Amino acid sequence: MEIDLAAFHFLRPLWLLLVLLGIALPFAWSRARQSALRSAPIAPHLLKHLLMTPSDLHRLRPIHLLAALLILGGVAAAGPTWQQDRPEFLENRAPLILAVDLSSSMDANDVPPSRLEAVKHKLHDLIERRAGAKTGLIAYAGTAHLVLPATQDPQLLDTFLQALSAGMIDAPGKDVLGVIEQAKRLLAAEESPGTLLMLTDGADTGQLEQVSESLKGSKLQVLLLAVGQEDVGALRDAEGMPRLDASGRAVLGSFDADALKQLASAADAPLGSLTLDDDDLEWVELHAQRHLQAASGDEQEIHWKDAGYWLCWPLLLIAFFCVRRGWSVNWLPGLLLACGLSLPGTSAQAGALADAFFTPDQQGRWAFEHGHYPQAAEHFHDPYWKGLAAYRAADYQAALVSFARVDSAQGYFYLGNSYAHLLKYPAAIAAYRQALKLQPQFPEAEANLALAIALQKDFEEQQEVAPQMEPDKIEFDKDPGKGKEGQMDAQKAASDALWLQNLTTSPAKFLQQKFRIQSARQQGAGEQP
Incomplete structure (x- = not known):
């Protein structure tokens, strides 16, 4: 633990008066003792024979321990600090909305393996850094579509992110205005300021005035992360022919820096670029x-970490000796107590000592906040937190048992997630619907419900189209224990493998169908008078 002496100060300096009292107390006691001896009504030459004076006049006395308590207690109460109390990632308290450009130009390979794949890899790293944070996802080309509202489930978010591909949205173009409107609606639901991060290689300069008007008075901050290289031109294959995307359009490798600069100016947005390291x-x-x-006005008030609580351990040890008789006899339990309190990670595994000071739920919460999810699940008695710890530890069977006892929208939501991880989609669908029944405005449950329905549909389709192969011959042993071992479910294993392979592409099919339906609705609404 490094201490920045330049920033070292005390939060409550008046408590340091106790330090002065602790320093003065032994001197005052010594002077008072000597004064009492001088004023005794016994003759000095007789008094020395009546007093029992210890051989070591400088040995530890109770007054010395009391002085130490006052000094350490005064320093602890004064609040020594040298670090600002800021979260590691402040924007975790507010949603971050990711907008990924899926236009055909994102297939360019000037950024290997392609611009879009580089974006997906970069956002995967960002999602991992924002573990537990609320993050939403928007995909756009000629139209903008909400992929996933702000969620705290990084696995679900990464699943949808990796399913994105260029050509999913049929309409050509770059509808930045639509992305901003989608992001503003998400922030209105979250009731919190947030940031929109757009990853693209260009912009539609015809929307600049509308973009500027849309962002006036909004708490939405826009960040632009440019992807690609300038002046690459049209991409060509090994034979020199123009490279075409899935729609037959030529894949352009040009990086529209001028358009991005104009967009950054109109949106008052910082403009950065995709890098190979973590600088971006x-x-x-x-x-x-x-x-x-x-x-949020956090700049007006700076909070500092109070490090005085570290002095509680020596204070506890000193107080232990102050209340016991026979100083030399009680050194051993004091040392054992100090060693026990100084062991690393004792709050989660301190056994009887921790049980004496903390409830099981408090021990579980400490372990949960420090990422020790299996230990947290063992300590928690509260069914919701016990289930959440088991879910974070990937023990979905244990999570099912706990969440089944929680009658709340969040409980049914995680119950559905646990069923989905165990590939029990009908039960997951029922749990998500119950969560929405208890809390109609639950975007995460709506998104997971749609995904579970799509996955269940794919599973049923695979079961229907799976080839039915009858065995050539089946023989049963009349006597138990005399048969030969053999594999009779090879076809089932092949079917399961085929279904699992299809499962990885299901989110992509789901999103592509969703984008087409939404685009059709938008076109229909636009054609109405």
């Missing part, structure tokens, strides 16, 4: 942090 992620974190501070 740190750039995103920095701007999101500053925006959150400015929007």
Whole structure:
């Protein structure tokens, strides 16, 4: 633990008066003792024979321990600090919305293996850095579509992210205005300031005035992360022919820097670029942090970490000796107590000592906040937190047992997630519907319900089209124990493998169908007078 001496100060300096009292107390006691001896009504030459004076006049006395208590207690109560109390990633308190460009130009391979794949890899790293944070996902080309509302489930978010591909959205173009409107609606639901991170290689300059008007008075901050290289031109294959995407359009490798600069100016958005290291992620974190501070007023008040609680352990040890008789006899339990309290990770595994000071739920919460999910699941008595710890530990069977006892929207939501991880989609669908019944405005449950229905449909389709192969011959042993071992479910294993292979592409099919339906609805609404 490094201490920045330049920032070292005390939060409550008046408590340091106890330090002065603790320093003065032994001197005052010694002087008072000597004064009492001088004023005794016994003659000095007789008094020395009546007193029992210890051989070591400087040995530890109770007054010395009391002085130590006052000194350490005064320092602890004064609140020594040298670090600001800021979360590691401040924008975790507010949603971050990711907008990925799926236009055909994102298939360019000037950023290997392609611009879109590089974006997906970069966002995967960002999602891992924002573990437990609310993050939403928007995909756009000529139209903008909400893929997933702000969620705290990084696995679900990454599943949908990796399913994105260029050509999913039929309409050509770059509808930045639609992305901003989608993001504003998400922030209105969250009732919190947030940041929109757009990853693209260009912009539609015809929307600049509308973009500027849409962002006026909004708490939405826009960040632009440019992807690609400038002046690459049309991409060609090994034979020199123009490279075409799935729709037959030529894949352009040009990076429209001028359009992005104009968009950044219109949206008052910082403009960065995709990098091979984590500099771009740190750039995103920095701007999101500053925006959150400015929007919530965190800059007006700086909070500091109070490090005085570290002195509680020596204070406890000193207090232990102060209340016991026979100083030399009680050194051993004191040392054992100090060693027990100084063991690493004792709050989660301190056994009887922890049980004496903390409830099981408090021990479970400490283990949960420090990422020790299996230990947290063992300690928790509260069924919701016990289930959540088991879910984070990937023990979905144990999570089912706990969440089945929780009659709340969140409980049914995680119950559905646990069923989905165990590939029990009908039960997951029923749990998500119950969660929505208890809490109609539950975007995460709606998204997971749609995904579970799509996966269940794919599973049923695979079961229908799976080839039915009858065995050539089946023989049963009349006597038990005399048969030969053999595999009779090879076809079932092949069918399961085929279904699992299809399962990985299900989110992509689901999103593509969803985008087409939404585009059709938008076109129909636009054609109405």
